[in-house]
Amino acid sequence: MDVIGSIHEMQSLSDSLRQKGKRIAFVPTMGFLHDGHLSLMREAKKHADILVTSIFVNPAQFGPNEDLDAYPRAMESDLAKSREVGVDVVFTPTNDQIYPEGYETYVQLETLPNHLCGLSRPVFFKGITTVVTKLFNIIKPHVAVFGEKDFQQLAIIRRMVKDLNMDIEIIGGALVREADGLAMSSRNAYLSEEERTEGLRLSQSLAKARAMVAGGETDTSAIRAMAEAHLTGCPAISVDYISLCDPETLDETATITGPTLMALAVMLGKTRLIDNTVLVPQ
């Protein structure tokens, strides 16, 4: 497995792989790898000859009061896990290489960021679409895999690739959970033991919603009220959003008539947690 820190070296390697007719798959990450990331890598390997991943904690997607400095990092164990899963190349650029002095070009969508996480994280998706565009230009993948845990991110990347005619296939990887249902996330490392237990309220709310829909419920306000009550049953939880929306436009839905995204975001103490499921009417 190669570990490459230089943009120039990465671009040259991608060019030569492409010239040899190799198909390149790409999985971008911010490191502190868990089984969610590894499942995306296993999926990506099915679609290409060479698997490239990146580990880069992107400052442009963190707001001034967010957790950029605290974000967990574990480069050595990340490299060991990557090697084990069969990654061919890990790209690990520095902040100065990605955003050198004088940097001023950003990629931004008009509408999709004005929903869900984008409402409370104003620079989040502008930072993501910018860095993902740069990573695509450096790694030149044929296919890239993003997790369905970050459902809005996946929808935004799909839209961006279509709108900007990027010749890259985007694949969604299923959300991976701990055995008790908690969605895997690097930020789970912030949780105390007690918070870790209370964090189950997200996946429990989604399970209750699925049961309501299976029982014939179609009114999203009833489902939202159930989730609000279940989440705020824990005083340490403050709800950012409980959204029942169209999975493509992310516009809120009053009545469930087709597949509907139910997405949750909460602060549990100082930790931001998200989770989602797609509700399908009977």
Ligand SMILES: Nc1ncnc2c1ncn2[C@@H]1O[C@H](COP(=O)(O)OP(=O)(O)OP(=O)(O)O)[C@@H](O)[C@H]1O
């Ligand atoms: N539980 C999961 N199941 C599937 N994919 C996941 C999961 N967690 C993260 N991913 C995906 O891994 C990729 C890299 O995500 P990232 O490095 O931000 O990890 P993360 O665990 O989501 O971190 P955090 O939640 O703290 O931001 C993204 O495409 C993300 O959707």
Ligand SMILES: CC(C)(CO)[C@@H](O)C(=O)[O-]
């Ligand atoms: C796609 C990504 C690596 C861009 O920094 C990040 O948002 C993530 O880890 O989901």
Ligand code: BAL
């Ligand atoms: N998983 C998306 C990156 C973030 O929350 O900052």
